[in-house]
Amino acid sequence: MTALVRHLPPTHLVRWAARAVVTLFALAAAVQPVRQSPLVTGCALAVTVAAALLIAEGRRGLLAFFVVSGAGVVVLGNGTPSKVGWFGLCVLVGWCALVGTTRATVALWAATVGTLAVEWAVTVGDAGWGAWIAGTTFSAFGCLLARRERDLVKRLRIAQEGLADRVRAEERDRIARELHDVIAHSLTISLLHVSSARLALDEDPVEADRAMREAERLGRQCLTEVRQVVGLLRHDEAGTMAPLPGAAQLSTLVDQFRRAGADVALTTDGDVSVLPNTLGLALYRILQESLTNAARHAPAARTAALLAVTSTGAVLVVDTAGVGGSVVGAGSGLLSMRERAQMLGGTCVAGPVDGGWQVRAELPLRPGTHP
Structure with missing residues (x-):
């Protein structure tokens, strides 16, 4: 039995527990001294229990079953505030708050309080009805608050x-993005070296x-970089985290293109070592993609890169001369550069300028970071 209860959903536990409690209180009220005939008491008990058993989540006419079951409790405890059967009303109102709508709960609470007020008015000299009114009110609004918290938890889980x-x-x-930049750059430079090797194979082995x-x-x-990006290789030989490239590696990046035969120049204005790692990585990838596009679509053109570091951020301008719109490529690389800049609150634009092609990236320093 314990195992069965443990595996029941919470809503089933609430429903069956409430049915059992309402039934117990109705039985307790029926066996206490009553003013009604046994026939009336038996009918009221049967109506109370039957209506309670028919109450289920999602059933149409839910409020009607609550009202019928509550009416049976009223008949069983009529005129006697000392009967424990009145606890059944508190349970019914609280149950309605948990499984019904707010409007239905307020309507049932109002009907219950009105009934208890009438009992109080016709029962002279007995102030016990006030306690039942207070208990019913506490049950209604306490369970409404509990249901609100339950629904809030559900929404929070969905949001999470x-x-x-x-x-x-x-x-x-x-x-x-990382894979695109790493693979496109490496393949482009490797192809330039392979082309150089093919041309020099006979004349200069x-x-x-x-x-x-x-x-x-x-x-x-x-x-190695691909493994690092996808998380397959987390540490270098010394056992420390392998660092991603940054602004300090820009000159090394340009040297790779130069060794492959590309006509590339880099000018730096300011101290790049003070730039944050995230901003340095973005600058590295943007320059990498710009030089890769230039080497792929305009291999004979000269490319000049200028990096300016100021107190508010960094500006990277990459100009490829005399190629017009031929550097644009498929567009995925340009999208990647724009996304990198936007993630850091900056901008990156690319397009033809003065007969050439220019990439301009402006990356601000985030609040709390200073060069």
């Missing part, structure tokens, strides 16, 4: 589930070997 789904989706998007080794190194580096 929705928030968890949103966080998971945002994490998937973040990983997708040493240069061809160097280019192939560099392509191999970039492939391994790409694999």
